[in-house]
Each structure stands twice: as structure tokens, then as C-alpha cells.
Amino acid sequence: MESRQRINDKWFFSSTYETDLEKETELETFEAIQLPHNTVNLPYQYFDEKSYQKETCYFRKVTIDPMVRNFIRFEGVMAVAEVYLNGEHVATHKGGYTPFEVELPNTQTEHLLAVVVDGSERDDVPPFGAAIDYLTYSGIYRDVFLVERHGVFIEEPFFKIKNKAENTYTAELVFNVQEAGTLQVLLTGEDLAIEGTIDATVGANTFVFPEMTVNEWSPENPHLYELVILEEEDLLYQQKVGFRRAEFTKDGFYLNGENYSIIGLNRHQDYPYVGYAMPEEWQVEDVRVLKHELGLNMVRTSHYPQSLAFIAACDELGLLVFEEIPGWQHIGEGEWHDVLLQNVREMVVRDRNNPSVVLWGVRVNESDDHHELYTKTNALCRELDPTRQTGGVRYLERSEFLEDVYTMNDFSYDGGDTERLKREIEVATYDNVQVERKGLRTVEQVVGEKVPYLVTEYAGHMYPTKRFDQEERLIEHAMRHAVVVNAAYENPNISGAVGWCAFDYHTHENFGSGDRICYHGVMDNFRVSKFAASVYASQQDPKQNPIMVPLTNWTRGDRNMAQSVPIYVFTNCDEIEVRYNGKSRGFYQREEGGKFSHLPYPPIVLKEFNFLWGEPFGPLDVIGYLNGEVVVTKEYTNEPVLHDLVVETSHETLIKSDRWAAAKITMKIVDQKGNLLPFLMGSVRLENEGGEVLGGNDVPVIGGSAVCWVRTLPETDQIKLVATYGEFKKEVTIQVEG
CATH class of the missing domain: 2.60.40.10 (Immunoglobulins)
Structure with a gap:
């Protein structure tokens, strides 16, 4: 049997560490804290990230039942954790994004737990060893549990599904136990009730489910079932699971047998002031924002595994996940490889029962080819989970293809910037590819042949945009996203495109805008939308969420030459009406075969009226209609004041x-x-x-x-x-x- 008690309270913290501090017993001399915790309080801008790149120490007294086995489970400690019990070193864990456990001896009922946290960027730990374009805030920033185990308990369970026909599956539940016992297995839902028993023996066991007709999981129908393992009345294991067919092919991505266009964004788990240390309800809230506010169907966990609460919310709310290992461009040596492989194991074992995860990232983001290392990461991932495909995010054309899906960061669309800059300087970056600017390169150009293919980044650093930028920059930012998304829909051999990125994030001094912020998001770091967010939000089903965002502040002096039009209106409405000075200026629909005709809902462009400098300037109303009914209205005044x-x-x-x-x-x-x-x-x-x-x-x-x-x-x-x-x-x- 296993029981878990979250122990995020009654911790004490020292912001400095000296040798033997872990042996200190008078905890009241330290700061009393609750988890999650960031080792330093950070301003929003212009801080020195080296302030947290040091050793600190956490303490907690833990009372246990000596008649059972006891473990402390850490869901995430950044970046290296040295764990001590009663002043004696018992474990080291390297890597801040995956869980680990430490067993407590039954020699006494109360233990003094000390965790020395090294937040420095050590070259033996991924993603470190070179420069990385994001911050890795130190601390015990995810939940900690006291876990009790005795008798029969379940280790490394894997609910392995196999599709037989439409809505028809078999499944195996594979798990380990260290004591034999007769176990009851339940799989239940609104339309399913399966019960069986297994005489589990020490070591590996497999329970085979009968053929089942189920509701398949998808972002549109995130149908889940409850999987439970019991020994008599004792609950041994509980997990929500789902059934779905997810396959990346040469002809695109197929979900439950249907061609399915992926539209997504990358997400950093970065928040103002507290870095990574936000409680799980705010990890869940990010899923709601991505799914319901932005209308996405996929998120890439750039560039590391994210919290269990985040992944579980993707299951519940319906968001496909491309989950990847820690890293950014750099490949280390020796022990660095060993830690990366351990991170692969910890990531896959933790999340392989979550139906939202459809692709494992087993290559360090934008790294060069490394045959030996990436042969190992692919093999380990396939051993741990043969039901999902692997991908490896690169920027290289025709790099060694060891994974199942060629995942590519394609920054070839520059909006004409490279051509403009070449008049002044020679521009030479990995984005400087000689292609017609159609948004994306073809699969054949990148790989040399048709293969399963997913675009995993675009836009981002090509046009960083602050939410308070001048109107024309905000518009151009949105249009660049629209061009690439349109190109992804246009090419049937591309599974989809996952843009860079959802939210602004903090970074090192040699990236971003100098204030430690990369303004690459379609939302800012506080999750407030820029114009570009409407490109994604407007592609939702209007019956679920009617969207209408005119890309304008409706002023006379923000744009060059005092122009007010064209106004791009990103909307999923059927048509819009424009009222100026209280009078209708007509109804507008989408242009047939226009520039963005491959989007499910191309923008409606207002360009037939204009107002010259010096002419009267009046209020504007834009009204969205669906099936002849008004569903959304946006009103602007011509004389805004602080109201x-x-x-x-x-x-x-x-x-x-x-x-x-x-x-x-x-x-x-x-x-x-x-x-x-x-x-x-x-x-x-x-x-x-x-x-x-x-x-x-x-x-x-x-x-x-x-x-x-x-x-x-x-x-x-x-x-x-x-x-x-x-x-x-x-x-x-x-x-x-x-």
C-alpha cells in the first residue's frame, strides 16, 4: 500500500550556505517558509541572475511511522540537490525538472531533513555548460511529499494501450511489486466498467484488459477513465487514463484516424517575481489560457519537462503535449550525458500514462548532431514507452535523423528584414536561408525527402514585440504569426506548427532586451494578450467562443503618415459591421482567396475608408455577427481620457x-x-x-x-x-x- 502526504509547510530556509550548515538543529534561527519557494525575491526587470546562482539550504523535521517504509519525494529542485538526514549525506540529484525520491531509515521516528540546493549553472548538469536563453531559478519550487509504503505497492506502472479498430482497444497494465499479493484492477468511466484480479508476483507483472469499446481522447473531447489498483480495501494506485491514436506520418499528423492540423505555442514556466515557484493552480491556469483563451491544440514544454499538474491539466482540458528533455543548443560531455539519460528516464516514467503526451523530445533543442548520445536517448525512450514516437528539435537542414519525427525550428520567414539589412551589412545567421518568403520551408528542402515533420518554433526572436510597443509593430508581429500559421495549413505534409512562444520570459544578459526579458510571446509575462494572440484565438470554433479583435488602438498619430487603415480584424465571426460616428459604413466579409486563405478563419480587412490628417475624427464601433446575430462588439472613442x-x-x-x-x-x-x-x-x-x-x-x-x-x-x-x-x-x- 502507498499513501502520500504533501509536506510543503514547516520548512526553514537559509539564503547562504557554509560547510556543515546541514547539521544545524536550531531551525528557528532560519526563515520559516512554505513551498513552492524561490531562493531570492526578484524584481521584474534589470536584475542580476547570478543572485540565485549559489548554494542555499532548506530544513524540515519529518515524523515517520517506523513500521512502514518512508520516502521523501521531490517533484522539482533546481538545479542540484544534496540531501542530508540527521546531518549525514544520503543522496544527490542533478537536474531541476524531474522528480526523485529518498528513502528514510526506520531507526528513529523523527528525522531532520536538510537539502543543500546548488543553483549555479554547472557544466555537469543539463541544460548548462554554455549560454542558454532562459533562466533556471533555484529552489525547491515544486511539491514535496512524504510517501509511506508497506506490503504490496506499485512501482513504475505503465498503462500500455493498443488500438484494434475505431474506438476499440486492448490494454496492458505493466508494473513491478516487491511483495506478492492478490490485486484488484478497475477501469471505469461513464461508458466503461472493467474489473479483474491478478496474483502479482515479486518483480514484473502484466494485467491484460479485454477488448474495449471506448470514447477516444482528443482536445475536442478529452475523455478520461479512472484506473485503480486495490488490495482488498487498500488503494495502491490511481490514475486518469485515456485512449487515442496519435501518429505523425509523411502525410501529416493523424489523431484517432483523422488528419489533424496542429496549431500550438511553446511555453516557459516563468512567472514575474517568483520565477518557477508558482503553486500548481497557476500551472493549471496556464493550460486554460493556452486552450481556451488562445484556442491552441498543442503545447511544447520548452525546453524541459514541466510540472505534473500542468501535464494532468492538459489531459483534463484537452491539449496535446510535445514534452522534451532539458537543454538548449549545448551538448556536454561525460557525466552530462549520464544526467541527460537519467532525465529521459524520469520524464518518460512520470508521464507515459498521460494521454495528452503524444511526442517525446529526446534531442537537446537546436543542438548539433551527436550519433552516440542521440542513439542512446532514442533507444531508452522507446524501451520505456514503445507506444509513442520520438522527435528531436533542430535548426539544421538534413541533419542525422534518428527519431521518428523530424521536428524543426523554422525561422526562415523574416518579413523582409534580411533583405533590408543586407543593404547595410552582411547578415549571416542560421535563419538566413535562401527561400521564397512563403512562411515555411518545405519538408523536402529541409530533410531531402518526405518524412513525418513538425515545425516546433517560428517568429519569436525574429520580431520581439513588447505589449506597449507602437501600434504598427504590434500589427506586424501579429501578421508574421499569421503568415506562418497560414503556411502550415497550406502544406498537407506538415503536421502543424508550434510557434515561439506563448508568454514573454526572463533570460540572461546576452539575450532579450537587456532588461532580462525576452519579449517573444504573444502574451506578456503576466499572461496579458498582445495583438498576436488574436491570430490564434480567432481560429477557434465560434460557437464555443466568438472572437473579434481589430488590430488598432484607433488613434490618429500612432501609425506612419497618420494613417488609420488598413485594420486587420482577426475574428471567427461570419461578418462584421463598421459604424463610424454612429453611422453604418457597411458590412465586411473575408476576401475569397486572400493572403491568409488557408487559415480556418482568415482576418477580415477594413481598407475601404480612410481619414486624412486634419479631417474630423470620430468614434468607431466594430460589430461581429454569427448566423445573423450580434455576438461581439468592440467600441472605440476618438477622444480617450483616463476614465x-x-x-x-x-x-x-x-x-x-x-x-x-x-x-x-x-x-x-x-x-x-x-x-x-x-x-x-x-x-x-x-x-x-x-x-x-x-x-x-x-x-x-x-x-x-x-x-x-x-x-x-x-x-x-x-x-x-x-x-x-x-x-x-x-x-x-x-x-x-x-
């Missing part, structure tokens, strides 16, 4: 537990029509009673909004907030229960 401070909170109630919880506070400074004032500066002053405002109480205004998170503290029972901007003041109360 209101709107405060929104993600939670009215937070649940207090062994870990901290957080509510997102979004403060919008808007004009008379409720639109953000994009060039407003300053900060919103946020006063709080109870809780803690992450990043401090002066919340910067970025592009017309100020966003922060307020977290619970152990003594918090209620959080009262007062937001002030100029003459505006708003109050919010969040209840804390538990």
Missing part, C-alpha cells in the same frame, strides 16, 4: 493548506469605452491587510494595466486590498478558508 480603474481578481476565495495559494489581481486603467490606455505609465499603489503582494505594493503599469499576485501566509484568514491610481480607489476582499 476608470477596473480591478479584477481571479479568486474570491483562496484555500489555505500546507502550501501557499495566490490570487491574480488585474488592474486596468481604461478610457470611456473600457479600452486600456496603452501608453500610460506609473504604478498602482496596492495596500493590503493580510497576505503578501508578490513583487511589492507599487505595481507597475505596463501597457495600461498593472498585474500582480497576492499570496496567502500561514496566518492569513482574509485579504483586503485597496488599489489606488491618482484619484481612483477600488477595494477588493478575498476570503481565505481552510
Whole structure:
């Protein structure tokens, strides 16, 4: 039997480490904390990432039942963890993105656990050894569990499905035990109830399910079943599982027998102020944003395995996952290879029962060919999970193809920048390929022949864009994404395209904009949309979520030559109506065979009217229709003034537990029509009673909004907030229960 108790509370932390500190027993001299935890508090911009690249130490007293076996399970410690029990070293784990366990001896009922965390970028640990374009914040930033095991308990379970016909499957449940026992296996759902027994013997066991007719899992229908293993009344194992046919072929990606176009974005697990250390509900929230706000059907976990809560939410909400090992361009030597292979094992064993995962990334992102290493990563992955294909993200044309899917970062579309720059300098980068600018290279050009093929990055660094940039840059940013997505839909031999990237993220001093931020996202680091987000959001089924985003701030002086049109309206509506100065200027539909005709919902372009400098300038309304009914309206004033401070909170109630919880506070400074004032500066002053405002109480205004998170503290029972901007003041109360 196995039971797990999350132990994210009662930890103590030392921000410095000296030899033998792990033997300290007077814990009250250190800072009392809850997990998840980042070793340093970071400002949003212009910080020195070396501040966390050092050794720190965590402590906790752990009380155990000496009649059972006890383990501490760490879901993620960045980057090297040296684990001590009662002052004695017991384990080392290298790599910050995969779980590991440490067994506690039964010699005493209370142990003093100490974890020395090395956050430096060591050249024996992936992804380190050279420069990487993202930050790896140190700390115990994921959950920690006390795990009790006795009698029969399940090790490395693998629910291995096999498709027989449409909606018809068989399955095997493979697992190990260290004691024999008679076990009951249940697989249940709305339309399925299977029960069986197995006399498990020491070592490897296989339970074979009968042929089953099931509802297949897909992003549109994320149907899950409950898999349970019991010994009499004792619960040994529980996992939600799904059935789906996912195959990358020379003719595209097929899901459940149907050709399926992948449209996705890459995701970094990076948040303002706390780095990686956000509780699991905010990992889940990112899945909701990717699936429902952006309308995606795939996410790539760039460039490392992400939290178990994130993957489980992809199962629940319906989002395909391309999961990859840690790394960025650099391949180390010796022990670095051993750690990478261990990371492969830990990633696959943890997530191979999650139906959302359809592709394993077993090659370091954008690295050169390495026959010996990548032969091993592919072989290990296929041994651990023969049911899924492997991919290896590269930027190289015709590189050694050891995986099942040729996954390619294609930055060939430059919007004309290379040609422009060549008038001044010789531009020589790996993106400088001589192709007609159609958005993407062909499979044959990249590989030399037709193979299973997926584009895994585009856009991104080619046109970094801040949410508060001038309007024309924001428009161009969106159009570049649209060009590539359109090209992916156009080519039937491309399985799809996963763009760079969903959210802005923090990076080293030799990347990004110098303020430690890469502005590559279609949303900013606070998950607030730029214009480019509408390219993806507007491709959703309008019956589920009607979208209409005109790419304009509706001003007279933002664009060159004081132009106001063309206005690209990214929408999934059937048609739009334009009203100017209260009078209809007509209805507009999509252009047949236009520039973006391969998109499911190409933008509607408004270009038939214009207003010259000096002419009267009036208010604008854009109205979206679906089946003749108004479903969405966007209104603009021609004379915006600071009209209101709107405060929104993600939670009215937070649940207090062994870990901290957080509510997102979004403060919008808007004009008379409720639109953000994009060039407003300053900060919103946020006063709080109870809780803690992450990043401090002066919340910067970025592009017309100020966003922060307020977290619970152990003594918090209620959080009262007062937001002030100029003459505006708003109050919010969040209840804390538990």
C-alpha cells in the first residue's frame, strides 16, 4: 500500500550556505517558509541572475511511522540537490525538472531533513555548460511529499494501450511489486466498467484488459477513465487514463484516424517575481489560457519537462503535449550525458500514462548532431514507452535523423528584414536561408525527402514585440504569426506548427532586451494578450467562443503618415459591421482567396475608408455577427481620457493548506469605452491587510494595466486590498478558508 502526504509547510530556509550548515538543529534561527519557494525575491526587470546562482539550504523535521517504509519525494529542485538526514549525506540529484525520491531509515521516528540546493549553472548538469536563453531559478519550487509504503505497492506502472479498430482497444497494465499479493484492477468511466484480479508476483507483472469499446481522447473531447489498483480495501494506485491514436506520418499528423492540423505555442514556466515557484493552480491556469483563451491544440514544454499538474491539466482540458528533455543548443560531455539519460528516464516514467503526451523530445533543442548520445536517448525512450514516437528539435537542414519525427525550428520567414539589412551589412545567421518568403520551408528542402515533420518554433526572436510597443509593430508581429500559421495549413505534409512562444520570459544578459526579458510571446509575462494572440484565438470554433479583435488602438498619430487603415480584424465571426460616428459604413466579409486563405478563419480587412490628417475624427464601433446575430462588439472613442480603474481578481476565495495559494489581481486603467490606455505609465499603489503582494505594493503599469499576485501566509484568514491610481480607489476582499 502507498499513501502520500504533501509536506510543503514547516520548512526553514537559509539564503547562504557554509560547510556543515546541514547539521544545524536550531531551525528557528532560519526563515520559516512554505513551498513552492524561490531562493531570492526578484524584481521584474534589470536584475542580476547570478543572485540565485549559489548554494542555499532548506530544513524540515519529518515524523515517520517506523513500521512502514518512508520516502521523501521531490517533484522539482533546481538545479542540484544534496540531501542530508540527521546531518549525514544520503543522496544527490542533478537536474531541476524531474522528480526523485529518498528513502528514510526506520531507526528513529523523527528525522531532520536538510537539502543543500546548488543553483549555479554547472557544466555537469543539463541544460548548462554554455549560454542558454532562459533562466533556471533555484529552489525547491515544486511539491514535496512524504510517501509511506508497506506490503504490496506499485512501482513504475505503465498503462500500455493498443488500438484494434475505431474506438476499440486492448490494454496492458505493466508494473513491478516487491511483495506478492492478490490485486484488484478497475477501469471505469461513464461508458466503461472493467474489473479483474491478478496474483502479482515479486518483480514484473502484466494485467491484460479485454477488448474495449471506448470514447477516444482528443482536445475536442478529452475523455478520461479512472484506473485503480486495490488490495482488498487498500488503494495502491490511481490514475486518469485515456485512449487515442496519435501518429505523425509523411502525410501529416493523424489523431484517432483523422488528419489533424496542429496549431500550438511553446511555453516557459516563468512567472514575474517568483520565477518557477508558482503553486500548481497557476500551472493549471496556464493550460486554460493556452486552450481556451488562445484556442491552441498543442503545447511544447520548452525546453524541459514541466510540472505534473500542468501535464494532468492538459489531459483534463484537452491539449496535446510535445514534452522534451532539458537543454538548449549545448551538448556536454561525460557525466552530462549520464544526467541527460537519467532525465529521459524520469520524464518518460512520470508521464507515459498521460494521454495528452503524444511526442517525446529526446534531442537537446537546436543542438548539433551527436550519433552516440542521440542513439542512446532514442533507444531508452522507446524501451520505456514503445507506444509513442520520438522527435528531436533542430535548426539544421538534413541533419542525422534518428527519431521518428523530424521536428524543426523554422525561422526562415523574416518579413523582409534580411533583405533590408543586407543593404547595410552582411547578415549571416542560421535563419538566413535562401527561400521564397512563403512562411515555411518545405519538408523536402529541409530533410531531402518526405518524412513525418513538425515545425516546433517560428517568429519569436525574429520580431520581439513588447505589449506597449507602437501600434504598427504590434500589427506586424501579429501578421508574421499569421503568415506562418497560414503556411502550415497550406502544406498537407506538415503536421502543424508550434510557434515561439506563448508568454514573454526572463533570460540572461546576452539575450532579450537587456532588461532580462525576452519579449517573444504573444502574451506578456503576466499572461496579458498582445495583438498576436488574436491570430490564434480567432481560429477557434465560434460557437464555443466568438472572437473579434481589430488590430488598432484607433488613434490618429500612432501609425506612419497618420494613417488609420488598413485594420486587420482577426475574428471567427461570419461578418462584421463598421459604424463610424454612429453611422453604418457597411458590412465586411473575408476576401475569397486572400493572403491568409488557408487559415480556418482568415482576418477580415477594413481598407475601404480612410481619414486624412486634419479631417474630423470620430468614434468607431466594430460589430461581429454569427448566423445573423450580434455576438461581439468592440467600441472605440476618438477622444480617450483616463476614465476608470477596473480591478479584477481571479479568486474570491483562496484555500489555505500546507502550501501557499495566490490570487491574480488585474488592474486596468481604461478610457470611456473600457479600452486600456496603452501608453500610460506609473504604478498602482496596492495596500493590503493580510497576505503578501508578490513583487511589492507599487505595481507597475505596463501597457495600461498593472498585474500582480497576492499570496496567502500561514496566518492569513482574509485579504483586503485597496488599489489606488491618482484619484481612483477600488477595494477588493478575498476570503481565505481552510
